[in-house]
Structure formats: structure tokens, C-alpha cells
Amino acid sequence: MIRIAAVLVALSCVTLSAQWPQWRGPQRDGVVAPAFVPSAWPEKPVRLWTEPVGEGYSTPVTADGRVFVHARTDPDEVVTAFDLASGKTLWRQTYQSEFKKNQYAKDMSKGPFSTPLVADGRLFTLGTSAVLTSFDAATGAVKWRKDWSKEVDTSKLFTGTSMSPIIAGGLLIVHVGDDTKGAFRAFDPLTGTEKWSLAGHGPGYASPVVRDIGGTGKSAGHLITLTDSAVVGIEATTGKGLWTIPFADEWHENIVTPVFAGDLVVISSMRKGTLGYRIEPKGDGWMTTQVWHNADVPMYLSSPVADGHYVYGFSSKRKGQLFCLDATTGKVAWTTDGRGGTNAALQSAGSNLVVLTTDGDLLVVKRNPAKYEELRRYDMSDSETWAQPVLLKDRILIRDAASLSLWSLK
Numbered sequence: 001m002i003r004i005a006a007v008l009v010a011l012s013c014v015t016l017s018a019q020w021p022q023w024r025g026p027q028r029d030g031v032v033a034p035a036f037v038p039s040a041w042p043e044k045p046v047r048l049w050t051e052p053v054g055e056g057y058s059t060p061v062t063a064d065g066r067v068f069v070h071a072r073t074d075p076d077e078v079v080t081a082f083d084l085a086s087g088k089t090l091w092r093q094t095y096q097s098e099f100k101k102n103q104y105a106k107d108m109s110k111g112p113f114s115t116p117l118v119a120d121g122r123l124f125t126l127g128t129s130a131v132l133t134s135f136d137a138a139t140g141a142v143k144w145r146k147d148w149s150k151e152v153d154t155s156k157l158f159t160g161t162s163m164s165p166i167i168a169g170g171l172l173i174v175h176v177g178d179d180t181k182g183a184f185r186a187f188d189p190l191t192g193t194e195k196w197s198l199a200g201h202g203p204g205y206a207s208p209v210v211r212d213i214g215g216t217g218k219s220a221g222h223l224i225t226l227t228d229s230a231v232v233g234i235e236a237t238t239g240k241g242l243w244t245i246p247f248a249d250e251w252h253e254n255i256v257t258p259v260f261a262g263d264l265v266v267i268s269s270m271r272k273g274t275l276g277y278r279i280e281p282k283g284d285g286w287m288t289t290q291v292w293h294n295a296d297v298p299m300y301l302s303s304p305v306a307d308g309h310y311v312y313g314f315s316s317k318r319k320g321q322l323f324c325l326d327a328t329t330g331k332v333a334w335t336t337d338g339r340g341g342t343n344a345a346l347q348s349a350g351s352n353l354v355v356l357t358t359d360g361d362l363l364v365v366k367r368n369p370a371k372y373e374e375l376r377r378y379d380m381s382d383s384e385t386w387a388q389p390v391l392l393k394d395r396i397l398i399r400d401a402a403s404l405s406l407w408s409l410k
Contacts, residue, residue, distance in 0.1 A: 019062045020390045023115040023164035023207045030305040030347045037350040041376045045407040049087035057386035059115040070112045070125045077127045091140030099128045100155045113162040128160035130176045144192030152178045162205040168236035177202040196239035201227035204254030226254035243286040257303040261327035270300035292330030297323045301343040310369045314344040333369045345388040356389045
């Protein structure tokens, strides 16, 4: 059986050693590192500080005692570094970022939606209008910037540029474009020099992961993500397209980050449901095989987490329901009754799942394929919470519609 093992996100010259350095954590899989899993969950968390940050759905990232937040105070985008212990502002940078929303997205924020990435003393942000910036994480000084805002038309996209940057093979990789065309682009993280580009599909709203498939040495890591019309595998170091799975959506809403369960990659969308694929080498190329398809638990905005061959997710059915699925067969083990909210950010933390809903509820759920078992439920915010929570052992960061808060879990 082909094993799909996690490749180190940082190769050659770049390291990601922070507590929560990027989208969905250290390995981009929603798994909290053991050192940052709470030893116990209190009766009630205590708020330590709250600071206004501006609007947006971007998740905070942390490193070296700092918290970095990418937000909007229209018409500008704002990047702020806070002292983790006190909430004091350490530096703040703004740049103009005009964004015309899709007329049907009137209830949505103007972003930003992409989660920053922090590595080797640099902070990388990708704005709603496709502006990529490298900051000195200590001082906020701009090291380099790429601006595609005049080249792409985001007015028909519901949320503009939404993919979160990734470092793979020592390169910083982004996917920019609109609903007509796009390109994957790779840069030297330190200098901003472009190393390769791959033109083709426009971006959906998904963020990529990187994996070494099969351990064959045929690829230095597959960059795997959903575009506006497909699931693709790309060689991270060269930009070579390796394989494509057609995955068209009439509204280009391919949002979910792929996860790996056993030897399968699990993908999902609201209109297609959830599918399991096996990807394996064949001759000089690659073969993709659909193993199962479950239309009953489609995921729309929420990305799942895997535990062995089980997948835990949040379905868009029944106005939001948590579920557990056996990824060997595609069969559902359990679902909640529904009415769980518009969206939920799922993480695996020790023996539990941590679930933050858009209604501001933080749930602690036993990770158990046999049944749904809710251990704790906290009210963390009076406004919507679209960003991922950030667990820091005995503390947790929560970003709501306009502010960032640090809570004690002691």
C-alpha cells in the first residue's frame, strides 16, 4: 500500500518553528502540536486582553512572543504585530487595497481572507486584491512586495484572493488570479526573486498542502490544492504539473483544504460532496483513482481534520453538522443533529477536537469515532468568529469580527 507521509514544510533555507506559523498550524493539517495542547479545560476561560484589529477572516499567527494579524480598515489593509503577553502594539503597517465586492457577497467582509505565514524572521501576507508582502517580523519593515491587483479582476469572486501562502522546497508559493485564469508562482522568500510560475486555472478559495507521495523520490513534494475547477498536484521545487482531477463548481467555490487519511487524499465541496482519492506513481507519471464518494456530508467553508483513517468535519447540510467519516469506506460513523452554524474551524488537540463556530462558541469534543461526545462549550464572542483559534497550551487566541483576544485556560 502506498504510504502518504508528511514532508517537512521547510526544506533547505527556511524553517517554520513558531507555535502557529501559518494556515491550520505547523503542518497545515489542523493538528495542534503536543506542546501546545491544554493539559485541562477549565470551567470558564478568563479574558486576559482584547485589542481592536479591523475586519477580516484571516487567522492570527504567532512566533517569538508576538502575534501577527492581517486586517482591513477600508480602503487600507493593515498588518499589526502585538506582544503576546500584554496585547501591546509593537508595529503596524498599512497599504492601500481597494476591493470591489461581488454584488451577491453583501454580507461578507472585504477580507483579508488569507492567513499570513511567519518563517525565519519574515512575515508574509497575501491581501484580498492579490498583494503579496514580505515584512521583517521584528520591525515591520517591508522587505519586498508583489502587486497583481491591476492584473486580476476579483469583482466577480465572492471573497477575492483567499489562498494562504505556503513554503515548500524552500520556496514561497502563492496562487493568484481570477475566475478566468490564474498562475501558481514561487519566490525566494528572502529576496522575492521569482523561481517558477505555472499558468492555468484560476484560484478557488482553497489553500494548498504539500506531501511526499509514495516515498519514491520522484517528487520533492506534491503541492496539492483545489483550483476553481480541479484538484491539482504540482512539483513544489520546479512548478511542474504532475496530475489533475477535474472538480468543476458552477460558482468556483472550491474552498476546502485537502487532508490525508491513511493512503487517501480527501477532498470536498458543497455541491459535489466528499470524495476519497488514491494517488500513486505509474510509469513516468501518476495515477489518480476515486475510491469512494459520499454526497451526504458536503463541506463548504470548513476544512476537516484526520485521525488515522477517520476524518472529522463540518458539513453544510442541516444548517451545519459535525460528522465523523471512515475514510477507508467513505461511510459516515456519526453526525450531530445540525443547526451548528454557518461555519466551524476544526482542530485536533490531543485526544479532543476543538471546534470554533461562527456564532462564537468554542466546543471541546472527544475525538471518538463511536459517538459524538461534547466535553465543554464556551461562549467566546458576541460577534462572528471566522478565523481559526490559536491554542498556546494554557492560553488561546480568538479573533472575532473586529478584535483579537487572548484568554487564559488555567
